[in-house]
Amino acid sequence: MSTIPFSYLTLKNLCGGIIFMIWQLHFFTVWGMGFPLRTSFIDSMVNIGVLTFATMAIIQIFRYYHPPAKNFWFIIIFSGVCSILLAGLAKLLMPLFNTNDAEYTKFLNLSTGIRGMVYVLAIGFIVVLNLLWNMLQQELEAKDRRTETQTLAREAELFKLRQQLQPHFLFNSLNSINAMVVSRPQEARKMIEQLSTFLRATINRKEDELVPFREEMEQIDRYLQIEKLRFGHRLQTSVSIDEACNDAVLPPLILQPIVENAIKFGLYDTVGEVTIQIETKCENNNLAIKVTNPFDPETSPENKGTGFGLSAVQRRLYLLFGRQDLLTVSTGNNQYITSINIPQLYANRHTD
Amino acid sequence: MPTAILIDDEPLACEMVLEYLQRHPEIEVLAVCHDGFEGLKAIQQKKPDLIFLDIQMPRINGFEMLELVENPPAVIFTTAFDEYAIKAFELHAMDYLLKPYSQERFDKAINKFLQQPASGKTPALLETTALSPQQADRIVIRDNSNIRIININDILYIEAADDYARIVTASGSYLKNRTMSSLEKQLPGNSFVRIHRSCIVNIKEITKIHPHEKESYLVQLRNGKQLPVSKSGYPKLREKLGF
CATH class of the missing domain: 2.40.50.1020 (LytTr DNA-binding domain)
Incomplete structure (x- = not known):
């Protein structure tokens, strides 16, 4: 948390100090000119009363109203006009409190200009002080906010990296390679190549750019190849691609967690052979992807819902397209179906 | 002669253990299983002295399977990554192998088992792991x-x-x-x-x-x-x- 050289209380005390000094100056000047003590005192008090009232109003106003820099001069001029009006007000009020002898009235009329100038100086100074203090305060708050936002963004970035690298997947793949090195070096080499290509493509993705559908499907294919090597004949896949989707685009890595989820639940919820189906369809400027995996309704509690991986997908789709209905899950016939829709109208504008 | 059962859903991971076990002909492998149900059945029938057990497996995970075994044998866990489990292993397991592991590391685990076949630590391990988030x-x-x-x-x-x-x-x-x-x-x-x-x-x-x-x-x-x-x-x- 950043701090300002002096506190809000100091700011108020400073304004009070200025007013007190002006009061002293005023009082001793009038008294020094030979007016009676009482007259001098009332004269200075009425003026300072008006000034104090104005200062309090300024402090309160700038506490809640933070003028933009371009209005700065306007505000200073405005305060100048206000000071002159206040001087007039003080002059009008004076006869209500003070003596009305001719000499004093004459003095009052003569000194109006000087009084106004003192007001302009005092109020101008107080206004500038308050403005600067508030600007500094705002600037520091904004800085704190920026730092906080940056920290959050960095944490999110780290989390994303960890997610992308999927330690479990990575270590298991390395273990599979380790198992093949001696007995089947050619296959081991092939898996190293696939794993490297997959990781490279994962790391190079930019979160906020939409990528061609073809590219994303190639990435999914690499992933499926590695998983198939790991799980052997237990894992079967069937991918059908609609020709109409050739020009489609989608957010990078949006499909990956869905396929991962399907494999995880398909393989860990059932025993025996598992087929993961991926179907794509493009019509009416919409890319629809359906991922189907078998599951056991008895052991998969309904409350698992969309799971953590999928809620992140839903969140991303919402941030990108502002819609909550783009990810849906359904079950039936011992199949778990995850569907996502990617609107292409919005997307095409970005690729043109 | 000590006997062992392998339980891992990834065929290649089982291959790995079998290959490393070639250096330990004194251990006889009774069965290779690919999920917890199969593993449980094999343990009940063949009563091995040692099991190599993966954690993440179909239907029931390694811990859940172990909970169902009466008088569980010595267990060497083989797992890729599970922060929570690692904590539990350090406290109670006979040994655990983090995939991928080397022949040397594997030999160390086997020697530990051969020197002290009955760890008696399994019940304590289960009390801890039952709290793992995935179950x-x-x-x-x-x-x-x-x-x-x-x-x-x-x-x-x-x-x-x-x-x-x-x-x-x-x-x-x-x-x-x-x-x-x-x-x-x-x-x-x-x-x-x-x-x-x-x-x-x-x-x-x-x-x-x-x-x-x-x-x-x-x-x-x-x-x-x-x-x-x-x-x-x-x-x-x-x-x-x-x-």
């Missing part, structure tokens, strides 16, 4: 020859039965060889309360609480069952239900 929402139970996976939301109440806990659901009651306190720890505190030394109840099932003798109460469940509330259980119940 927090279910309990695996052996019901005669069947294995049942019970969603914890379906539990009405649990009562102590000698060394076992009797888990009662709408569809029946099942015995589980876990202590009441370890079950109490696993169940989410916002829906279950231990109202008595020998009883944990699902709050959603309670329909009525009425005084019984002096300073003790009874809760009535939706299915009509009445359960005793102890002196120390009553304030807990009050707090959870907010009355």
Whole structure:
């Protein structure tokens, strides 16, 4: 948390100090000119009363109203006009409190200009002080906010990296390679190549750019190849691609967690052979992807819902397209179906 | 001659263990299994001295499988990545191999087993691992020859039965060889309360609480069952239900 050289209380005390000094100056000047003590005192008090009232109003106003820099001069001029009006007000009020002898009235009329100038100086100074203090305060708050936002963004970035690298997947793949090195070096080499290509493509993705559908499907294919090597004949896949989707685009890595989820639940919820189906369809400027995996309704509690991986997908789709209905899950016939829709109208504008 | 069973759902991972085991001809491999059910059956039938056990496996994970084994043999866990599990292993397991591991590391684990075949640490390990997040929402139970996976939301109440806990659901009651306190720890505190030394109840099932003798109460469940509330259980119940 950043701090300002002096506190809000100091700011108020400073304004009070200025007013007190002006009061002293005023009082001793009038008294020094030979007016009676009482007259001098009332004269200075009425003026300072008006000034104090104005200062309090300024402090309160700038506490809640933070003028933009371009209005700065306007505000200073405005305060100048206000000071002159206040001087007039003080002059009008004076006869209500003070003596009305001719000499004093004459003095009052003569000194109006000087009084106004003192007001302009005092109020101008107080206004500038308050403005600067508030600007500094705002600037520091904004800085704190920026730092906080940056920290959050960095944490999110780290989390994303960890997610992308999927330690479990990575270590298991390395273990599979380790198992093949001696007995089947050619296959081991092939898996190293696939794993490297997959990781490279994962790391190079930019979160906020939409990528061609073809590219994303190639990435999914690499992933499926590695998983198939790991799980052997237990894992079967069937991918059908609609020709109409050739020009489609989608957010990078949006499909990956869905396929991962399907494999995880398909393989860990059932025993025996598992087929993961991926179907794509493009019509009416919409890319629809359906991922189907078998599951056991008895052991998969309904409350698992969309799971953590999928809620992140839903969140991303919402941030990108502002819609909550783009990810849906359904079950039936011992199949778990995850569907996502990617609107292409919005997307095409970005690729043109 | 010591005997062993391999349990891992990835064929290549099993191949790896078999290859490393070639240096240890004194260990006889009785079976290679690819999921917890198969593994459980093989352990019951062949009674090995040692099992190599993966954690993440189809249907029931390695810990859940182990819970169902009576007098479990020595266990060497083989796993890729599980921060929580690693903590538990360090405390209680005979040994654990983090995939991928080297022949040297594997040999070390085997030697540890050969020097001290019975670790006797498994029960303690299970008490710890039952709290691992991935199995927090279910309990695996052996019901005669069947294995049942019970969603914890379906539990009405649990009562102590000698060394076992009797888990009662709408569809029946099942015995589980876990202590009441370890079950109490696993169940989410916002829906279950231990109202008595020998009883944990699902709050959603309670329909009525009425005084019984002096300073003790009874809760009535939706299915009509009445359960005793102890002196120390009553304030807990009050707090959870907010009355």
